[in-house]
Amino acid sequence: MPAPGRGPRGPPLTMPGRRGALREPAGCGSGLGAALALLLLLLPAGCPVRAQNDTEPIVLEGKCLVVCDSSPSADGAVTSSLGISVRSGSAKVAFSATRSTNHEPSEMSNRTMTIYFDQVLVNIGNHFDLASSIFVAPRKGIYSFSFHVVKVYNRQTIQVSLMQNGYPVISAFAGDQDVTREAASNGVLLLMEREDKVHLKLERGNLMGGWKYSTFSGFLVFPL
Numbered sequence: 001m002p003a004p005g006r007g008p009r010g011p012p013l014t015m016p017g018r019r020g021a022l023r024e025p026a027g028c029g030s031g032l033g034a035a036l037a038l039l040l041l042l043l044p045a046g047c048p049v050r051a052q053n054d055t056e057p058i059v060l061e062g063k064c065l066v067v068c069d070s071s072p073s074a075d076g077a078v079t080s081s082l083g084i085s086v087r088s089g090s091a092k093v094a095f096s097a098t099r100s101t102n103h104e105p106s107e108m109s110n111r112t113m114t115i116y117f118d119q120v121l122v123n124i125g126n127h128f129d130l131a132s133s134i135f136v137a138p139r140k141g142i143y144s145f146s147f148h149v150v151k152v153y154n155r156q157t158i159q160v161s162l163m164q165n166g167y168p169v170i171s172a173f174a175g176d177q178d179v180t181r182e183a184a185s186n187g188v189l190l191l192m193e194r195e196d197k198v199h200l201k202l203e204r205g206n207l208m209g210g211w212k213y214s215t216f217s218g219f220l221v222f223p224l
Contacts, residue, residue: 093138094219095128096121102152102210108202115149115160115200115207117216124219133216134199137192141223146187147172147200149214151207158205160184164198171203183214189221 097117108116116133128135137143149172151158157175161168172184190198200216 091139091223092124092220093127093143094122094124094217095135096123096215096217097128097130097133098216099150099211099214102212108207113202115202115214115216117214122217128218132199134197135218137194137196137198137220139220139223140193141191142221143190143192143198143218144187144221145190145198145216145218146185147214147216148183148185149174149200149202149207150181150183150211151205152181152210156205158184158207159203160186161201161203162186162188162198163201164190164192165196168201168203191224 098119098121099117100119108114114133117130120128120130125138127138135145145162147160147162149158149160151174157173159171159173161171163169169190170186170188172186174182174184176182192198198218
């Protein structure tokens with residue numbers, strides 16, 4: 001039997017002043033110990049290292065290392081032949097677009113009645129296409145969306161819908177007959193699959209003459 005405190009294949013890998021020990025698990029290549037030792041040397045002096053059976057992963061300069069992960073994630077994880085799963089920290093997704101002019105683009109006359117935006121304030125991950133004003137989900141997850149579409153004519157009602165893959169999910173109305181400027185606003189959380197598409201559609205009324213300051217925003221709450 002192995003001595004207490006030692007793994008089945010040899011002594012635990014430790015670094016002075018760090019908590020826990022990393023064991024070379026059975027089934028991994030013989031070079032795993034050397035690879036992990038090199039990774040530990042690269043860690044900052046004040047960065048804690050967790051044991052394999054702890055719940056928190058090892059952090060190395062913005063990367064997440066999971067040693068011999070038996071169930072690697074499906075959100076972009078890459079598992080090497082040594083059993084090390086590396087997940088990039090670039091999973092942040094967010095966008096916010098606005099309308100900076102009052103002129104209705106000619107594309108609004110087409111059958112889709114897509115509401116177009118002409119300025120991007122935030123586009124983390126570049127998953128919102130300004131030309132088509134469509135957001136494409138990069139991964140499965142829960143997403144938050146909100147919109148605020150301004151109409152300038154009184155005596156008319158507009159209806160704006162948030163479309164997911166061509167189907168309306170939520171709608172908002174602005175139809176006060178005594179108000180010159182009014183906004184149709186709404187927000188929602190959606191479960192989206194990878195490559196699902198979301199955009200805004202004008203279901204009723206028109207935005208001719210002005211819809212400056214209208215906005216459309218969304219972000220990934222958490223991946224699944």
